[in-house]
Amino acid sequence: MEPWVENYWQLRWDLPSDISYRSSTLPHPACTLSVEHGWTREGVVEPVVVTGVLTRRFDVVLAESGWVFGVKFRPGGYASFTGTVARNLRDVSVAPPTPFRAETVAALAELGGHLNADHCRTVVDSVLAPYARDVEPEYRTVLGIITTMLRDRTLVRVAQVEQRCAIGTRRLQRLFERYVGATPKWVLGRYRIHDAVSELDNGYSGPLADLAARYGWFDQAHFTREFTELVGMPPSAYQP
Incomplete structure (x- = not known):
């Protein structure tokens, strides 16, 4: 996955019922594949999500408890890896991500906060490996x-x-x-x-x-x- 993926990250939170936290991230020219459980951001109803390049600051309110494991692709990496056209993903999130087969999405959805980040990375690399193609x-x-x-x-x-x-x-x-x-x-x-x-x-x-x-x-x-x-x-x- 090295030619396409820049890094992997994990976020976990557990907040009191009367507390919420606004997380803000500056925009980067990259697509992200994420697995999200627990409290989810507005508009996301499936656990496996692909978010295209966001041309505005990414703001999300975190509340209750939740867990996210993310795969940040290199600029251009997701389009190269999947054969998709990146402009079609600009400023949108897609769940489940259409380029992947149902069994791939199901395997990713089984990841959760009970697993450590290294194990999650191993699973992600394993289930995505069959989609790898020659680097154009x-x-x-x-x-x-x-x-x-x-x-x-x-x-x-x-x-x-x-x-x-x-x-x-x-x-x-x-x-x-x-x-x-x-x-x-x-x-x-x-x-x-x-x-x-x-x-x-x-x-x-x-x-x-x-x-x-x-x-x-x-x-x-x-x-x-x-x-x-x-x-x-x-x-x-x-x-x-």
Whole structure:
């Protein structure tokens, strides 16, 4: 599963009946396969769920008790692994996930909080292994572009990415629609917002206009608007 999966994660909670907790996650250009038992998020009625790329902050209220085991695919990984088109999953959750046979979904649904994370990972890898296919060259191209976007913080325009990766505009857009489910501009912007959040987390106390310009926002008001939409508060309130 290594060519397609970025990581596995597990979440467990048990709250008093009069207490709830809002969990918020910044959007990433990745699809997630999850097994969810106990308290479930709104709109989810089956335990095995695939959630496509979310273009907004992921907010969920946790209450009572519950357990989730998740498989976070690499950007483009779920589309490559299943042969699906990522844009069809943008901002939606599908349960049960249609590419998988009923017996696969049933085996995943049997996972639960009584099992440790390593055992769950072993089961997931085992039941998904029959779906593995050859890694297509176009997916490898997408991974290379994503890695370049993520690691090079000086890239703040899609045109820079195209030049660095020697790829045309139309082909880049087509690959991202097929594999990632979001536009190159959106992905690049989210990575740079994440970089700005990381700088603030690490104690950045300089002018916010300088921080915005460093990551491609020459209009501080635009930066503040996007930051607030994703993080839930303006950078001035987030800044230490």
